[in-house]
Amino acid sequence: MRKILLNPLINTALFALILLLGATVVLGWKLEIPALVRVFPGLAPMQFNNALCFVLLGLSGMAYLNNIRWACTSLAGLGIVISGLTLLQYPLGLDFGIDLLLAKEETIVKTAYPGRMAPNSALSHLLAFSTLCLLRMGKVFSIRTAGWTGATVLGLGLVSLAGYVINPKGGYSWGELTQMAIHTSFGFVIAGVAFAYVIAPKRMSLENKAFNLWPYMILLLLVVFFIDMQIPQGVAVGLLYLIPIMLSWFFNDRRNILIVAAAANVLIVLDIVFATQYLERDAVVFNQTMSLINVWVSALIIFFLKLANQKQQEAVKAELEKAAQLKQKNKELQELTYVASHDLQEPVRTISSFSDLLVASYNDKLDDEAKQYLRFIREASARSQQLIVDLLDYNRIGQETKTERVDLNTIVSEVLADLSVKIKEENAIINCKKLPTVKGQLLELRLLFQNLISNAIKFHKPDAPPEINITAKRQNGHYEFSVSDNGIGIDETYHSKIFVVFKRLHKKDEYDGTGIGLAHCKKILEHHNGDIWVESTPGEGSTFFFTLPA
Numbered sequence: 440m441r442k443i444l445l446n447p448l449i450n451t452a453l454f455a456l457i458l459l460l461g462a463t464v465v466l467g468w469k470l471e472i473p474a475l476v477r478v479f480p481g482l483a484p485m486q487f488n489n490a491l492c493f494v495l496l497g498l499s500g501m502a503y504l505n506n507i508r509w510a511c512t513s514l515a516g517l518g519i520v521i522s523g524l525t526l527l528q529y530p531l532g533l534d535f536g537i538d539l540l541l542a543k544e545e546t547i548v549k550t551a552y553p554g555r556m557a558p559n560s561a562l563s564h565l566l567a568f569s570t571l572c573l574l575r576m577g578k579v580f581s582i583r584t585a586g587w588t589g590a591t592v593l594g595l596g597l598v599s600l601a602g603y604v605i606n607p608k609g610g611y612s613w614g615e616l617t618q619m620a621i622h623t624s625f626g627f628v629i630a631g632v633a634f635a636y637v638i639a640p641k642r643m644s645l646e647n648k649a650f651n652l653w654p655y656m657i658l659l660l661l662v663v664f665f666i667d668m669q670i671p672q673g674v675a676v677g678l679l680y681l682i683p684i685m686l687s688w689f690f691n692d693r694r695n696i697l698i699v700a701a702a703a704n705v706l707i708v709l710d711i712v713f714a715t716q717y718l719e720r721d722a723v724v725f726n727q728t729m730s731l732i733n734v735w736v737s738a739l740i741i742f743f744l745k746l747a748n749q750k751q752q753e754a755v756k757a758e759l760e761k762a763a764q765l766k767q768k769n770k771e772l773q774e775l776t777y778v779a780s781h782d783l784q785e786p787v788r789t790i791s792s793f794s795d796l797l798v799a800s801y802n803d804k805l806d807d808e809a810k811q812y813l814r815f816i817r818e819a820s821a822r823s824q825q826l827i828v829d830l831l832d833y834n835r836i837g838q839e840t841k842t843e844r845v846d847l848n849t850i851v852s853e854v855l856a857d858l859s860v861k862i863k864e865e866n867a868i869i870n871c872k873k874l875p876t877v878k879g880q881l882l883e884l885r886l887l888f889q890n891l892i893s894n895a896i897k898f899h900k901p902d903a904p905p906e907i908n909i910t911a912k913r914q915n916g917h918y919e920f921s922v923s924d925n926g927i928g929i930d931e932t933y934h935s936k937i938f939v940v941f942k943r944l945h946k947k948d949e950y951d952g953t954g955i956g957l958a959h960c961k962k963i964l965e966h967h968n969g970d971i972w973v974e975s976t977p978g979e980g981s982t983f984f985f986t987l988p989a
């Protein structure tokens with residue numbers, strides 16, 4: 440689904456611009472300022488009723504945007520009556536008396552029908568007001584239809600504007616198509632754009648479909664076709680077909696790019712028939728063949744670029760989806776671990792308290808062997824309890840999302856204070872360089888340092904007191920820390936295995952512990968977008984490295 444973010448302010452500004460255009464020309468008629476009515480001498484004027492219709496269109500559009508339904512409908516209804524009656528006058532050869540009803544000042548500019556707006560202006564207004572009424576209905580079908588009527592308004596404005604671009608001295612030279620004043624053409628182009636802006640998000644919310652490009656594409660092709668017909672000798676005009684071809688990139692279905700190219704192809708061939716009335720056949724065929732080559736080469740380039748782009752998007756999408764699945768699985772696993780370890784606590788506590796009770800009540804009656812068995816049971820249940828607590832702690836890591844600025848020097852001093860008894864017992868020497876302040880989760884970072892420092896003290900060689908160095912350096916946007924010791928070291932085979940939950944390399948009577956400390960460290964660093972690894976030589980010592988984003 441393509442998300443279209445459109446600013447409602449832009450919509451309002453476009454309709455306000457239409458209102459301003461109409462109001463300016465109304466003023467031009469009332470104050471008799473010809474420059475406002477026809478822009479340049481000799482150009483077609485915007486008739487009073489036409490200007491009035493723009494005022495109604497601007498107001499009705501703004502009423503629609505602000506959800507003032509009655510105002511939208513009544514203003515658009517009035518516009519339909521004015522433009523509809525005007526349009527009917529042409530084929531019926533009648534005069535309903537509406538042309539000069541409000542503006543008697545037709546003397547400013549004289550036209551064939553005094554005060555009557557051009558038929559294509561009346562048609563555009565009729566379509567524009569109908570578009571607003573269709574939008575007001577808010578049904579799927581009516582919004583779809585509004586897409587077509589709104590695009591036609593834009594197309595009629597563009598065709599007329601193109602006439603002025605080709606022959607700025609007078610759009611009238613382009614036959615019936617340009618009997619529209621130049622500023623009227625602008626007005627309809629603005630209205631067409633405003634409708635596109637309103638309709639796109641409507642279609643998204645109603646049908647969950649991307650913006651329907653087809654009406655605009657067809658009209659654009661026809662505009663280029665009309666221009667091409669008008670200037671048969673211009674090779675460059677054929678290049679104008681590149682505009683619809685390039686815009687066809689925005690179709691979701693890439694096959695539409697080829698359909699647009701085929702349509703352009705048909706129009707170019709049609710134009711050969713038309714242009715040979717003015718030019719030598721060979722020249723026309725050469726011109727149009729060049730245009731055809733342009734169209735197909737560019738269409739194929741865009742088609743394959745779109746294909747590559749869509750393939751890439753699909754791959755990215757599949758990768759997201761995969762990440763989401765993994766996240767879900769992870770969450771389920773975390774819940775399972777929590778429930779399992781939480782529920783295990785109860786029976787283990789029962790074993791522990793009943794064995795305590797047995798010792799307290801029957802100590803005299805038990806022989807030495809029974810007492811030893813009981814001691815094993817109590818030790819095992821105490822260990823199980825510790826394992827469960829460790830597992831629950833492990834589960835909790837990463838759940839806290841709130842981060843803060845953490846001064847790691849403070850963290851290390853606190854950890855050293857907590858471990859002071861052990862440090863004294865083992866005569867440990869601990870050197871710590873100045874550490875940075877990082878953004879993270881305070882309790883997790885404290886646990887990280889506590890695990891690494893206590894391991895460095897615990898796994899010392901029997902004949903040498905532990906000497907531990909803590910350093911930090913900044914490189915490539917992150918900090919790299921090290922905690923090194925002169926302890927027993929770790930065989931290379933186990934360098935990655937030691938970070939797995941409950942993985943220990945020694946028996947519990949050699950070194951105490953549950954084997955979860957380094958797994959905690961790994962999870963904490965994953966949660967902090969960092970990494971951890973070890974370098975070690977057995978018998979010489981180990982250095983644990985970890986990184987944190989700077």
Ligand code: ADP
Binds near residue numbers: 945951957
């Ligand atoms: P625990 O310390 O409870 O055994 P850890 O997960 O912290 O569990 O460590 C896993 C294993 O890695 C330890 O049992 C030990 O064999 C090894 N290890 C950890 N730190 C060191 C160290 N500084 N020196 C030597 N071995 C270590």
